[in-house]
Amino acid sequence: MDTPSGKLVRSHCVGTTAVVYASDYLNKLTGEKIERECRRQLNCGCRALVIDFSDTKLVNSIGVSILLGIIDVAEKCGARIAFSEVNNETVQLFEMLGLTRHVVLAKDEREALMNLSHYETTPIVH
């Protein structure tokens, strides 16, 4: 999916779980593209989302707002959501702001997929 800067929001599917990479778009308006990609994946039948933070050093207020939008979209679709490879500082921020009440934190993508796998059900048909 294209960002305004021409870069792609990287994502792929594992079963009915979509893995979306937050990368460095999250902390600016381009982060809205990540929310749109998550929405697209959910509309395509995904029942769970993994947001990978391996390339995200810090999350600012814009990033938090974008993530809350993703959480909102996922919850409205009845989908679960996991954050993977979040650094300690960001984990503390998410805990302080209450984001961790809505998501599963996982060490890495594999662990996130494992945590979510038992939740997978028949894909939603649109």
Place this chain on the structure above:
Amino acid sequence: MEPSTQKLIHTFGALADLGQEIAGTGDFNEMVRTSMHMLLGTLALRRGAVVECTSDGPLRCAALWGLSDEMFDGFEIDDIEKQSFLERDPSGLLISDMSSSFINRHRDKLTAEGIELVLPMIVRGEVTGMVLLGGKASGEEFSEDDFETIRAMVRHIGVGIHTHRLLEQVAQRAEENRRLYEELRAIYRDTVRAFAAAIDIKDKYTQGHSERVGRYSEIIAREMGWSEEEVEGIQIAGYLHDIGKLIVDRDIINAPYNIDAKHSSELNRHPAAGYEILSPINHPYADIPLMAKYHHERLDGRGYPDGLTDEQIPMGAKIVSLADSFDAMTTDRPYRRRRSFEDVVRDLRENSGKQFDGKVVTAFARAMLKEVKGETKDRRITKMLGKTYLEGEQVPTLLTDLICDLEAGPQITQISQKKSV
């Protein structure tokens, strides 16, 4: 790190980013959306919107997150409700604590969408819009500190929107002024062309002369690399160069033969008379009166009215002079047919450095050559001269030789002149 310290750093960072965003000169909609994300992300609010008041009542949604567009259908505020926002203590943020008419009217819709806080944006004693905010992702109640943070950020956003709108208005006015100025210039140009037509009507043998001189002058100036503004100016000068003829007796202008010395002296008053007519007018272009005054000056000092020499003659007058002479040579007169192109080129070569500036002649020849070779889209010179005039096989060679000779300098020109003789 203590959570309270971390919260402080996060909030402080957001406030700093918000200040920078609002002070920026970027796109208005992006500024509002970014500011809204900063506000929501500072306290992890799940949804929110920034709405602007419009002059006719409905509130316009400038940015929203976690809300549906439909929420804003029929969302409006009247002047009395705005006034009540101004009169009441704006610290009452929670919808549940507010009882204004606006909140009462929209309470159900706001609550259904999960909006908990409504903050009017008040700038310079005027309600410019409002910010709607949902609850915290943590599910916690809002603290007094949270309210302070929200109020501060909403004030920032309000000022930011107000400033951007003012800048937009300034830009809009500037654009309107620019358009008005363009219209005035167009009116000016049309008026000048009407004048040119009036000048030419006086001389039944040279109808369209001023218009053509204007166009030739424009073509030459453009070829010489003048700016668009300067090109427009010289075109006007070309249109008006003979305006002084308005004071010359019609019989002298229309004499079907070479006029005598007395009448010639009368006719030669027209450049200075043109200057007198044009000087009091505040033209949007520079030096138009001077170009009219000096269009009969010659580089060798034998021109009139002042007998100026090369460097003393403004370049614009040199261009108009060539355009004027070229048109005189290439149009029929009462006492002679127009001259062949070969003859005209010979005249230009012979008189370069004496009557005409070589650089001006070269530029004109180059412009004609481009047209003859089909290197330019428009065929303006051809149209003015008539289809067949530049069709001769020798025309490109004549022009190329002329350009080469003039660029090589006066000595070569003299040799060529001897050759052609």
